[in-house]
Amino acid sequence: MTGLVRWEGFSADPRRAEVAGIRAGDQDRETAVEALREAYADGRLDRIEFDRRSHSALAATLLGEFVPLLQDLEAPTPAALSVHEEALRRYRRETRDARNGVVAIGVMTSGIWGATSIASGELLFFWPIFPILGVGVGWLMHVVNRGQRIEHHERRIERRLSRREDEEDDES
Missing domain, CATH: 1.10.287 (Helix Hairpins)
Structure with a gap:
């Protein structure tokens, strides 16, 4: 994932207003946590922020709740590292x-x-x-x-x- 959140990994794109109120499933929560793991491994989140966001992702009941947790992780890193x-x-x-x-x-x-x-x-x-x-x-x-x-x-x-x-x- 390095640099991008894979929104297509969710059962529906949580950024879309019409699906934000749909209940999230276990796979949706796992997709969000995996994106957070990648961000932590890339150094874009520190441990405390990773723990806080992961806890929120695992507690999410609606698809729209994932957007604020992942939105700022969407932009690619400025320069790709070898x-x-x-x-x-x-x-x-x-x-x-x-x-x-x-x-x-x-x-x-x-x-x-x-x-x-x-x-x-x-x-x-x-x-x-x-x-x-x-x-x-x-x-x-x-x-x-x-x-x-x-x-x-x-x-x-x-x-x-x-x-x-x-x-x-x-x-x-």
């Missing part, structure tokens, strides 16, 4: 998210450790090292396996582009 550039962008976001997970776990567990040390009146064993190392290994694997992760994303992008071309050929 498959490698897009894969590299996805790798960087994936690695950044893994790093942020290590930091979040470190801050949270260290805070708990600090509070319990203060409450007990003595310096306790620094147990947060174990969850930090556990999550840190995942981040480190992203960094160490950079080439493989980028190739993985390239294959996924190429498969998606190939499927899109097949769908367009079928429509012709």
